[in-house]
Amino acid sequence: MPNPAAPPSSAPASPSAPPSADRPRSCPACSGPVDPDPRFTAWCPACEWNLVPAEEAAEECGKSPKDLARERAAAERTERLFQEVAAGRTDTTRRDWLAASALALPVHAVTVAVAGAAVWLLVTGNTPLRCLGALLLAVAFLLRPRLGRVPSGADVLKRGEAPALYGLADRVAAELGAPPVGAIRVTEDFNASMAVVGLRRTSVLTVGLPLWEALDDRQRIAVLGHEIAHQVNGDNRRGLWLGSAMRALAHWYELARPAERSRGGYGVVALLSLIGDYLGNAFLHLVSRLPYQAYLLLDRLTARAGQQAEYRADGLGARVASTEAASEALETLLLGPATGTVTMRLRAEIQSRPRSGRRDAAAGPDVTELWPQLRAHLAAIPPLERERLLRRSRRAGHAVDASHPPTHLRLALLARQAPLPAAVTCAPDEAAAVAAELAPHRTRIARTLLAG
Template sequence: MPNPAAPPPPSPAPPTASPSAPSDHPRACPACAGPVDPDPRFTAWCPACEWNLVPAEEAAEDCAKSAKELARERAAAERTERLFEEVAAGRADTTRRDWLAASALAAPVHAVTVAVAGAAGWLLVTGNTPLRCLGALLLAVAFLLRPRLGRVPSGTGVLGRSEAPALYGLADRVAAELGAPPVGVIRVTEDFNASMAVVGLRRRSVLTLGLPLWEALDDRQRIALLGHEFAHHVNGDNRRGLWLGSAMRALAHWYDLARPAERTRGGYGAVALLSLIGDYLGNAFLYLVSRLPYRAYLLLDRLTARAGQQAEYRADELGARVASTEAARAMLGSLLLGSAVGTVTMRLRAEIQSRPQSRSRSGQREAAPGPDVTDLWPQLREHLAAIPPLERERLLRRSRRYGHTVDASHPPTHLRLALLARHAPLPAAVTCPPAEAAAITAELAPHRTRIARTLLAG
């Protein structure tokens, strides 16, 4: 799902400050006297007037923003809303003009690398010794400036087809339903997310599954997640293509190379003063140099943002076609529950650390029987199942206020849910029988233990 080089997501509108929920968890709203959910495990809020929809500490962050920042966020929110209405009404175009402008902007990005490499080669072949040294330096620069195509991951978390035949089999069925190529590599991480990337010169696809998100979904929702990710091969998202995608990654890398580094302070006397002046002058020069790739990246991102969000809406529709509209909506709703992972993790970590210690016959200290790292996933599913509808509604309204997105390349989650609600319900085209689901669970068992240990280690 994520676009790794994308800037932070915008917030549609500045929320109004809300008071924190009182410690006694009121049963009546102090603002309008409406009923408040009495469940003390979750935030007390009023669905009628939205009192305490957003805790005060979160609202204070937006209240501290400047008028310029708020105006920029409002403008971005308005553009996002307009695009949603156009897509929902079937009036959104293919943004060919923006795509052509972005492709034209990507050309000089690639041309810079080619020109530097060509100059280096010419100097190395035809130049004298000093010019050949310069050519070698330019060749090193060209290597640093080269477009990043990504690498096929290996090592911890990577599943081969022989290790996970059931998971690969399900993924292949989803890909075939959408007309997408089969996945090359699947890896499992500790993130509450999922993504699809195409990497390397051979353009192999890499499916990344965040295990906390996978564990939070049921079998139908997991198919919807796979459907959304494989849809990126067929939804016309040019941002993920070789030409535009590598140009955006190259600009992000150029900016990282050129941006000023933080100075390590230390030392006394004239030498320290000269070093400080040199650092300031060098950082000022690097700041000016880094502005060009930074601004070029922002322009390229702006030109492709509209088409990218259209592609995400299209991926949601294709995911619904594979797994059913109901499963796709439930999967998107689960994206709002990422904080539950932190809640359960902290609670289980505290339980494990508070276990009394006992001594074995050999005299070594051993933990008394109690919760273990493998309890994380059952407790997470238990916690998610216990979240009442009113709390889910609060999270949805909160996402509407803040414009919750998976990342900046995605439309706000509440708009993605709203668009699916406007379509006629679709049945599932791909299902996962219980035996296959059990096999996938067994294949992921070692990674569940490893990732649970990583999360609980903090």
């Protein structure tokens, strides 16, 4: 559940910010009342005047007609899919999945063919052919599908280190009929995600601590439910066949993509180098177009079903934590830039404090201040500003990324469904145990964020 784009102005600059002298008291378009809070963007809820501030609107106007037409077409496809899902019509993507699976076949066949040819030359060929076989074997190694690997390092929580958090995730997985989570990572991002990696297809849950700290216990369970639901929501894009084919195509493109021109040299040497770079890059450009276009086609074929799977994961998250908690968690995603506001402000405050003696200099910043300030900062955002962010998201069609439906459509689909109660809850003692397990990571991540 990566963080959607949202304007930097969506968060208060400071709870004690003075009112602006030129702030309008009424809407210049309809004379309706304007948001009186001086900490936030002045806008009119009645006619949506200044819903998108001028500087952000200028960025939108800078887009080319081709980009705008592409965005409109994508928005229309997304809206049609939403209507289909809302009406219960979800069978139209089966032919797309079949076409995508068929397209993945030659991707995997290329690697198998190159590897098979390499082995055949190594076994049956003479010395020159064996050298060619070794070269082909190296090429096959470069072309192999990337399955990912189970992460390790300071950001990974092992089961023995976090029995309460793993226990909570296991209860969510059991409620959804999903396998237990294999590993949990804690990062500094305002998001959460689920991946399945390695030959053993180990599930890896990544939790961004800033997002975790911005949520309450009910909303945290909703996020866990959404991410763990990706193991049972029919999202074949994450599966071994299609997922590895898409990652292989992306890697092939990176391998074949032209490099920057070399610089340096004088006279004839520089001219020959320039010509060589030009011809080589022109050839690589042609070669790289094939995996690039194949990736775009595969992505296009799987996009509809991938978005359907996201809607289904939202529904499963609501079943686990309640519809209300799932909707609140989605709305919180719009507040992601507020974490950056808090971090920059606290970093500036810490840097401006005088230090006395070597002990203070070695101690570093007081990172324990970040999380309470973040929670207070988000709690200070009033409903009217949250409504502005939601309407802005609706107008711009903001989504967490290209694989997700727009956030406002996800909220709209949850609102159309019958409200569900929570199937999994977190008792106060369990929440306290989870917080204690995350304490070292809370310090580590706060230090990383404040260090810039």
